[in-house]
Amino acid sequence: MRRMFFFISFCVFVVIVSLFYFGNPLAPYLALVFIPLFVLGLFDMVQTRHAVKRNFPVIGHFRYILEAIRPEIQQYFVESNTDGAPINRNDRSLVYQRSKQELQSQPFGTQQNVYEVGRDWVCHSIYPVKVDDHFDRVTFGGPHCKQPYSASRLNISAMSYGSLSKNAVSALNLGARLGGFAQNTGEGGISEFHRLGGDIIWQLGTGYFGARQANGMFCPETFKEKSHWPEIKMIELKLSQGAKPGKGGMLPGAKVTQEIATIRGVEIGKDVISPAGHPMFSDAKGLMNFIGQLRELSGGKPVGFKLCVGKHQEFFDIIEAMKQTGIQPDFITVDGSEGGTGAAPLEFANSVGMPIKDGLAFVSQTLEKENLKKDIRIIASGKSLTGFDMIRLFALGADTVNSARGMMLALGCIQALRCHSNHCPVGITTNNPQLVAGLHVPTKSERIANYHKETLKAVKDLLSAMGKTGPEKVGRSDIYQRQPDGSCQTFAQIYT
Ligand SMILES: Cc1cc2nc3c(=O)[nH]c(=O)nc-3n(C[C@H](O)[C@H](O)[C@H](O)COP(=O)(O)O)c2cc1C
Structure with a gap:
């Protein structure tokens, strides 16, 4: 991945220089994005704390971004009404409804497995x-x-x-x-x-x-x-x-x-x-x-x-x-x-x-x-x-x-x-x-x-x-x- 980083950087560098040469107005903006990312990549490769970033400069950061928003993704997109932890969605919703004095009844029957062991x-x-x-x-x-x-x-x-x-x-x-x-x-x-x-x-x-x-x-x-x-x-x-x-x-x-x-x-x-x-x-x-x-x-x-x-x-x-x-x-x-x-x-x-x-x-x-x-x-x-x-x-x-x-x-x-x-x-x-x-x-x-x-x-x-x-x-x-x-x-x- 490190070689790939230098190869891609080189290609982008050549493109930006050519755009400058031909007077394309996009060139300064591209340079503005490219230079910080290139510096970030160099920094990633020399730092010693995170192997992922050393091996995958720049894109390794996505792992940390996704990890930071994992609880939100889990809660909003993955968890079901009955399996959220520590407190499941059904119970949380009930507290919200009671505290706001909203409708508290449940439609269409229980969502629990009534034969589950320990119920x-x-x-x-x-x-x-x-x-x-x-x-x-x-x-x-x-x-x-x-x-x-x-x-x-x-x-x-x-x-x-x-x-x-x-x-x-x-x-x-x-x-x-x-x-x-x-x-x-x-x-x-x-x-x-x-x-x-x-x-x-x-x-x-x-x-x-x-x-x-x-x-x-x-x-x-x-x-x-x-x-x-x-x-x-x-x-x-x-x-x-x-x-x-x-x-x-x-x-x-x-x-x-x-x-x-x-x-x-x-x-x-x-x-x-x-x-x-x-x-x-x-x-x-x-x-x-x-x-x-x-x-x-x-x-x-x-x-x-x-x-x-x-x-x-x-x-x-x-x-x-x-x-x-x-x-x-x-x-x-x-x-x-x-x-x-x-x-x-x-x-x-x-x-x-x-x-x-x-x-x-x-x-x-x-x-x-x-x-x-x-x-x-x-x-x-x-x-x-x-x-x-x-x-x-x-x-x-x-x-x-x-x-x-x-x-x-x-x-x-x-x-x-x-x-x-x-x-x-x-x-x-x-x-x-x-x-x-x-x-x-x-x-x-x-x-x-x-x-x-x-x-x-x-x-x-x-x-x-x-x-x-x-x-x-x-x-x-x-x-x-x-x-x-x-x-x-x-x-x-x-x-x-
Ligand atoms: C944010 C927070 C702070 C707490 N601080 C104390 C505390 O100072 N002393 C204590 O005996 N229990 C403390 N607890 C534990 C609770 O008083 C309670 O015993 C425990 O959370 C079980 O109740 P629950 O399941 O309704 O949360 C704390 C709990 C939470 C969530």
Whole structure:
């Protein structure tokens, strides 16, 4: 190809010189195109990073151009309605329709293969019932909690300011205010954009951002002061998240602006480390004591922890520690390995942690067995987008459901898969001011509230069709799943 490059260049050179010689007006334009391409080709041949460009000067660039627009080609021309990943077109469209309150019905029947192995469906009843008016709320707060919280059955999952833009966080918070539900701050601290009137759940990760000392340890005084803010309804201690359990993180100093430094309680311009584990405790008893301390400092607000299930024994140890210390969390958030993230190493996203159905069934059955389920609420998250997704999680023991990517889609996410690059084209996961400006906060906050309302309406319709008066009446025997041998079994038979 290199010889070919020189041969073609020589031919074009001869043509251009001849055109100049005969005074053809096209000659300067051709020269203008040819010279940069020739220089580019020479550069390609001497550079050492890309073999394709060295061997195929100039035309090798097409490979990189096509690779850059691969996600768009895949999404707009290749993927079917049911196979897009991580979230398929059918589910994305449903969220868009619900958030815009457009027609949501499906024409001509299901596009799914109803005999596919692993497919789940609910059993309906011949005797539909009227669902309780208050089916959409549940109270959080065990025996030691002094300020119980009446939560919506559907809330916004943890996403930090920083991984989301200021307009995205603001629209989520205003949407939560409009719809009467809660937004989880994520582990990046509480920003001014979280404080626009919506209920918030303050998440503390291993960096204790917003309540930390200079050495990275937890700061009780700052926590006490902020946790008393009236919009903070609950506190969530993050042990792990499904997309990257057991992985710490580092925010490079260049990204630690004055604003981020103030929100997180760190030094401007210095790298900020989030360790993989919590510096404040190293065993189950320590975790329970820390939860007790958080509850005390917050004036008795509900306190819980979030995890993606890993080693079963560690969860049994936590139960044992509850008995020994007499301290219980008010809630446990179970996240599935199918959960979303702004950025995670591939090995962690693909190969670490338990998927939500297995993790949730394990946690809820363990709490039931220990007679703790009555006091400890379970929040579940992991690709829950539709009313059916929520019902399935209720069947496995969830009391409420958190959605991160469903809410992002309602904000206008087009699944461009650019969250980790700061180039999100719709201004959600970027802090580029030009891109952020495209996200119109009042419009998007309404869409968040619409998506929440319409999804709960779908839940209500499904409950009625199942003959259930509320989510707490849905059990494992209400969901069937297709088995590899062609038979169907209920979750009660599968998750024993
Ligand atoms: C952009 C983004 C940022 C996130 N940030 C956090 C975080 O700060 N803390 C956390 O516990 N989970 C975080 N998550 C995980 C979500 O809270 C949630 O557990 C997970 O995405 C599963 O929900 P989903 O399938 O509805 O997206 C993040 C997810 C996304 C997509």
